[in-house]
Amino acid sequence: KNQVEQSPQSLIILEGKNCTLQCNYTVSPFSNLRWYKQDTGRGPVSLTIMTFSENTKSNGRYTATLDADTKQSSLHITASQLSDSASYICVVSSHGSSNTGKLIFGQGTTLQVKP
Amino acid sequence: NAGVTQTPKFQVLKTGQSMTLQCAQDMNHNSMYWYRQDPGMGLRLIYYSASEGTTDKGEVPNGYNVSRLNKREFSLRLESAAPSQTSVYFCASSEERGDTQYFGPGTRLTVL
Numbered sequence: 001k002n003q004v005e006q007s008p009q010s011l012i013i014l015e016g017k018n019c020t021l022q023c024n025y026t027v028s029p030f031s032n033l034r035w036y037k038q039d040t041g042r043g044p045v046s047l048t049i050m051t052f053s054e055n056t057k058s059n060g061r062y063t064a065t066l067d068a069d070t071k072q073s074s075l076h077i078t079a080s081q082l083s084d085s086a087s088y089i090c091v092v093s094s095h096g097s098s099n100t101g102k103l104i105f106g107q108g109t110t111l112q113v114k115p
Numbered sequence: 116n117a118g119v120t121q122t123p124k125f126q127v128l129k130t131g132q133s134m135t136l137q138c139a140q141d142m143n144h145n146s147m148y149w150y151r152q153d154p155g156m157g158l159r160l161i162y163y164s165a166s167e168g169t170t171d172k173g174e175v176p177n178g179y180n181v182s183r184l185n186k187r188e189f190s191l192r193l194e195s196a197a198p199s200q201t202s203v204y205f206c207a208s209s210e211e212r213g214d215t216q217y218f219g220p221g222t223r224l225t226v227l
Contacts (some may be wrong), residue, residue: 031213041220043205043207043219044216046215046216103213103216105157107155
């Protein structure tokens with residue numbers, strides 16, 4: 001069964017600290033993996049997209065990694081800010097005759113950054 | 116360029132009432148989607164439209180109907196609302212199915 005599991009479920013850190021969020025998936029066949037940020041009361045916004053051949057991709061203070069062999073991804077946030085408080089959702093895209101473009105969503109990690 | 120817009124932002128219904136959630140995008144995207152988001156469940160796909168004129172069921176279609184009115188607009192209808200449909204509903208669009216999706220601000224629906 002295609003699944004995306006994220007950990008931890010929630011996380012509290014102090015402003016200025018770093019943190020890493022994890023995403024494990026069992027989606028097959030794999031097309032790409034995205035990380036979305038969802039602020040409270042808003043819709044998700046895409047942060048990064050990674051394909052099979054990419055190991056690392058950065059977007060400002062956000063760095064995503066992908067290990068296609070172990071089917072794991074991580075999102076590292078450097079020097080956290082209060083505005084990083086949000087839910088972070090891992091989304092894996094599958095492809096194939098019946099699954100083209102199918103997205104499988106993780107449940108998200110809720111991050112709270114405290115001053 | 117407003118992106119994806121949704122109306123209404125909030126709605127309270129009584130069990131058995133009907134309503135239509137509206138969604139429009141101005142990015143000339145081919146694909147549009149309706150999701151519901153419940154605590155601890157993540158986003159679940161209700162229906163999607165891969166292109167104008169087509170609609171398909173997602174993961175949780177029961178109790179809902181959709182209409183792809185034109186390339187810009189994709190509406191979600193609840194014919195007879197039930198308390199289990201209390202949720203936050205998001206509309207999204209993408210150039211093609213599988214591409215990065217752009218989400219609207221959501222509609223918070225409560226069914227009493």
